[in-house]
Structures are given as structure tokens and as C-alpha cells.
Amino acid sequence: xxGVTQTPRHLVMGMTNKKSLKCEQxxxxxxxxxxxxxxxxxxxxxxxxxxxxQTENNSVPSRFSPECPNSxxxxxxxxxxxxxxxxxxxCASSRAAGEGREILEQYFGPxxxxxxx
Amino acid sequence: xxxxxxxxxxxxxxxxxxxxxxxTYTATGYPSLFxxxxxxxxxxxxxxxxxxxxDKGSNKGFEATYRKETTSFHLEKGSVQVSDSAVYFCALxxxxxxxxxFGKGTSLLVxx
Numbered sequence: 540x541x542g543v544t545q546t547p548r549h550l551v552m553g554m555t556n557k558k559s560l561k562c563e564q565x566x567x568x569x570x571x572x573x574x575x576x577x578x579x580x581x582x583x584x585x586x587x588x589x590x591x592x593q594t595e596n597n598s599v600p601s602r603f604s605p606e607c608p609n610s611x612x613x614x615x616x617x618x619x620x621x622x623x624x625x626x627x628x629x630c631a632s633s634r635a636a637g638e639g640r641e642i643l644e645q646y647f648g649p650x651x652x653x654x655x656x
Numbered sequence: 657x658x659x660x661x662x663x664x665x666x667x668x669x670x671x672x673x674x675x676x677x678x679x680t681y682t683a684t685g686y687p688s689l690f691x692x693x694x695x696x697x698x699x700x701x702x703x704x705x706x707x708x709x710x711d712k713g714s715n716k717g718f719e720a721t722y723r724k725e726t727t728s729f730h731l732e733k734g735s736v737q738v739s740d741s742a743v744y745f746c747a748l749x750x751x752x753x754x755x756x757x758f759g760k761g762t763s764l765l766v767x768x
Contacts, residue, residue, distance in 0.1 A: 543699070582700075582745070582758040595755065616712075629699055644748070645756060647692075647699035 541565055543648035545630050551654045552620065560604030560615040560651045569635035571613040572645065573605060576627040588613060589635050620655045627652050658683045661723045661748045662759035669736055677731040677762045679720075679746035689713075689722055689729040690756070693724040694743045701733075703744070712746050 543564045552558050554610055564571065573585040587595035588607040602624075604616040631645040659721040674759045682685065688707045692700040709724035716724030718733045729746060 545699075579760065581760045582756075584755055587755065631700075644690075644702055644705070645699070649697070649699045 543630060543632055543646050545628075545648035545651050547574055548649065549652045549654075551656060552617070553656055554622075555621060556620075557616070557618040559617065560630075562613040562615075562648055564611055564613075564630075564632035564646070564648075565640060566632055568632040568646075569610045570633045570643065571607060572631040572633075573613065573615055575628040576629055576650070577627070584631070587617075597604065601641055617653075618654075621640075622655050625655045633652060658687065658750060658757045660748055660757055660759040662744075662762050663757045665743075665761070665763035667762060667764045669764070671738055671766055671768055672702050672735045673766075675731070675733040675736045675740075675764070676735070677744055677746075677763060679731065679759060681727050681729065683748060683750065685725075685750050689720070690729050690743040690747040690749070691720055691729070691746060692748050692758075694745065694761070696742070700745060704724070705746050719725045719748075736764075738766045738768055740764060 546561045553561050569590050571588045575583045575585055585599045586605045591607050602619050606614040629650045629651040630648040633643040633645045659682045661680050686687040690701040690705045693703045694700045699753050703718055704715040706722035709722055712721045720729050720731045724727055743761045743763050745761045747756045
């Protein structure tokens, strides 16, 4: 496997279910991200992990719970979601931010298409 | 705060036509600018980037020039192909962090 992979690619869940999205990167990066992509809206950054530590939570509801057990894996645990949470969830990775001016190019996975019924 | 505005789509062009997708930005500092492309059923791929004023990013026949005076980073291609049909996203990143601010995306459809 190369690049950034995400599983499952499609998920349908009821509002009372609990499910998890998985992301794995094979690029040797130390920063990982979750984005939400909804129709007609800009991509929304949800969470950022830098060397396994969460460094940004963009006011995301607590029904979304991220987990980063190591620099290669990122999970998004879902529970009691709402229909408006239906979207494409994208994972990305990059080198970690260091000192000085640098460009951190992000590499994206194919996404998980989530439908909440 | 920082933001990116790009032209609404969809944009429909015939093969070999000239493409321009407009992108303007608002930022407090000196951001880096990116164009990402998303093909159907796939994640976003970095298409090109520019890190300072007057830089020109280019890749696969696409070009964009960082214009600080007009706060713009318009995407151009001289002759589009059917395989260029995708959604194109303009984005910026302040160099003090690593969060990307994306525009809403512009859908491009190229017909034979």
C-alpha cells in the first residue's frame, strides 16, 4: 500500500450506532488531519495531530472522537450522529511543523462517504 | 481571518479550450497558495503551489501565478482535455501553521 488509505470507503449508519473510520499513511509523515467535505461548502478542518498529539480541534461536536495511536494511524470514532453529519470524511497527512518557514504539503486519502439515517 | 474565494461552477468547456478558474484570497500574513484537484471518487491531490509573490506554480500543463498586488492565484491551462474533468480547490496556508483554508471548489466538465 502506498500513500494514504481510508476504510471503509462507504458507511451507512443509524443515529444510535457507533462506528469508526480508519486512516493509515505510508509516507513517513508525523502529522495527520481529519476534514469534513459537505456539498456546497468548503472543506472543514476537524482535527490535527502532530507527533500523535492533538494540536487542533476546530470546535467539533463531541459525537466525533479522534484517536491517533501512532504516527501512521488515525481513527475517527462516531456515536449518536445526526443526519447533517452525512458527508465525505477525508484524512490527510504531512510532515510535522518544525521551526522556520516551511511548506507542509498535505496528502489526502480517498475519503469515507458517510450517510447517517 | 484567512479565507479563499473561488469562482462558482460548474464550468463546462470543449476539449482544447482555454481554462481560467479564478481564486482570490484574504490573509493577514504571507501565505503559501495551492491548487488541489479532486477526480470523481478520489481524495484531493496537490496540483501546484507557490510560496511567495510572483512565484509561478506549474504541473501537467496547469499554471498559476501568486499575485500579491491583486491577492489572486488564478488557475490556467491552455488546452484542456476530457481527463481534466474534476473539482479544483484553491487553498492557502499561513506559514506559521499547517492548517489549510480551502475555497468551495470549482467543478470543471470538459466535453469531447
